[in-house]
Amino acid sequence: MSNIKSPQELRVFLEKNAKDKNYYLNRDVAFVDALLEGLIKNLNRYGYSSCPCRLSTGNYELDSDLICPCVYMESDVQKYGSCFCALYVSKDVYENKKVISSIPESRPRDKIFDVTYSQVNNDSQSNAKEWKCSVCGYKHLGDHPPEKCPKCGASKKFFK
């Protein structure tokens, strides 16, 4: 999965991922494609595919909860029937073609507002080291490798 370029390619990847884990992608193809474009835009500008519906800082550590599927996805799907962006939906919503709408933000307030967007961007560029995922080739800049590869899901130990 080292070179996901188009929404179509990303869709195939996510669909498989979702199936394996028993999640469902929103049936609205145009909606999903627009989100996938957002994910690819974030992958290109931040180096990881963070949530298209939230503002990333550009610092991996601070944004790690937002890498899609974000840590809020499962509980939001359970509670509201969809994730914050409505990329993923519950089995019930999917099978019964229920209409979905915007849900409230579950990410803690301090993670959104108590960070300095300007400083972190600069910090992340200083003394950063390059880590490479030996599975998919994903490159990560930072003091430490990520817990899990945002692109292919390989664990930390695969980063060299």
Place this chain on the structure above:
Amino acid sequence: MIKHVEGSNDRHLVFLYTLSTCVWCKKTKQFLLDMSVKYNYIDVDLLESAQQDKIMSEISAVNPKGGFPTIVIDKTKIIVGYQPESIKETLG
């Protein structure tokens, strides 16, 4: 950095904080366009990071839980997320 969209329905002052990548934001913009509402918006992710700090504190003042789009109508009424019903009620 503020973008303007013209519309014949200009009875209210409508301002949106949005992200260029967020699909609920896109749907909200489209809904306003379909209703011919005149509005202004900022795509926060496209700003320079120093400006993002300023804008995020503006958002936190009106929408403490966060979330895009944040819509401010006549500087007082706040709508968060894609809410066609409340938009129609307020601006229709």
